[in-house]
Amino acid sequence: MYITEHSVKNFRNLENTSISPDKGINIIFGENGQGKTNLVESIWLFTGCHSFRTRKNIQLIQDGCESSRLDISFFAFERDQTARIELNDKKNVWLNEVQKDTPRRLIGEFPAVLFSPSTLSIVQDGPGERRKFMDIAISLIKPNYAGALSNYIKTLSERNALLRQYAGKTADENMFFPWEAELAKTGAKILKYRLEYIDMIKKEAAESYSGITAGRETFDIEYDTFYKESSFDEEKAFNQMFDTLQKNRENDIRRQFTGIGPHKDDLQLFVNGKNARIYGSQGQQRSCALSLKLGEAAVLEKITGESPVILLDDVMSELDDGRQELLLERLSNRQVFITCCDPSQLLRLNKGKAFEIIAGTSQEII
Ligand SMILES: Nc1ncnc2c1ncn2[C@@H]1O[C@H](COP(=O)(O)OP(=O)(O)OP(=O)(O)O)[C@@H](O)[C@H]1O
Ligand SMILES: [Mg+2]
CATH class of the missing domain: 1.20.1050.90 (RecF/RecN/SMC, N-terminal domain)
Incomplete structure (x- = not known):
């Protein structure tokens, strides 16, 4: 599966921004606190699971706003699909323009696997x-x-x-x-x-x-x-x-x-x-957590028949150049979103698209 369009309105510090991602690798880069993780979080919500950072809608809605809206177009299970999430004091969801009674109904429709810094705690x-x-x-x-x-x-x-x-x-x-x-x-x-x-x-x-x-x-x-x-x-x-x-x-x-x-x-x-846990180095522990997540993605694909989108938030920082390159090679047949502060190593590989996030606005870098 892959996302073709994603737009975000009044979600955390993302006021109004959209991206048209590549089918392969997408690098989301920018300085600390600009909104990279927020963008990843806004994609993750379409899995039907709770945010990986909060269960409170109010924290997801941009300060001073009453609601937030996320729209996504994606290709999965052999067809083009759309989904929408509206956040106010409730979370309302639509799949292919049909409203669902609970966000849990999205589970299985939009398979994705997330690696975030807290994944290391595994x-x-x-x-x-x-x-x-x-x-x-x-x-x-x-x-x-x-x-x-x-x-x-x-x-x-x-x-x-x-x-x-x-x-x-x-x-x-x-x-x-x-x-x-x-x-x-x-x-x-x-x-x-x-x-x-x-x-x-x-x-x-x-x-x-x-x-x-x-x-x-x-x-x-x-x-x-x-x-x-x-x-x-x-x-x-x-x-x-x-x-x-x-x-x-x-x-x-x-x-x-x-x-x-x-x-x-x-x-x-x-x-x-x-x-x-006892003997592993930082990089080895990170590689273990990453491998568990990639294993999870492979099992998910086997069972659902659909290749999940891979969201990698802050994965690259502790991996040496060799591991970074090999990781991307392993992910070559999936859509991947990778956030980082310094994209120079990834940009050198010249694959997919790159988006710079500055103060909650994304811009594709050509
Ligand atoms: N509800 C909200 N309304 C407005 N801004 C918010 C809201 N929630 C969080 N933010 C802002 O979003 C920014 C953090 O965004 P995010 O976590 O995506 O940063 P990042 O680009 O991933 O940074 P890092 O490189 O440090 O991980 C902070 O400036 C924070 O104040
Ligand atoms: Mg972040």
């Missing part, structure tokens, strides 16, 4: 960030996943409430039994989705990593869970989790939380066989 921060990465990526391709996950979280909080209720007392087996059975049942289902996803993304992310390091370094992902068998069986996973929940009950009452389940699982990321 590699650098705690397991919660890695679980969040998986949960969002899976929700975008498996419509039933979000429901299963919210069911799991609800059951987990109910068992945790029971643990608090029995603090300092001996547990009543009959009280815990139904919650533990339900938790193990939804837990095994979440595990199945996640293992399937990791299986798909693993190879793609490793290939991307190898591509941007010209084969000099390797990248591997492993899903770290209570279930240790080499092949997955949902019933076995259910039994293991159910047994452990019962066995650990007294311990969980003492610690006041449920110590086993997908909410405790993690993703291990390895560069050349070593844990990237």
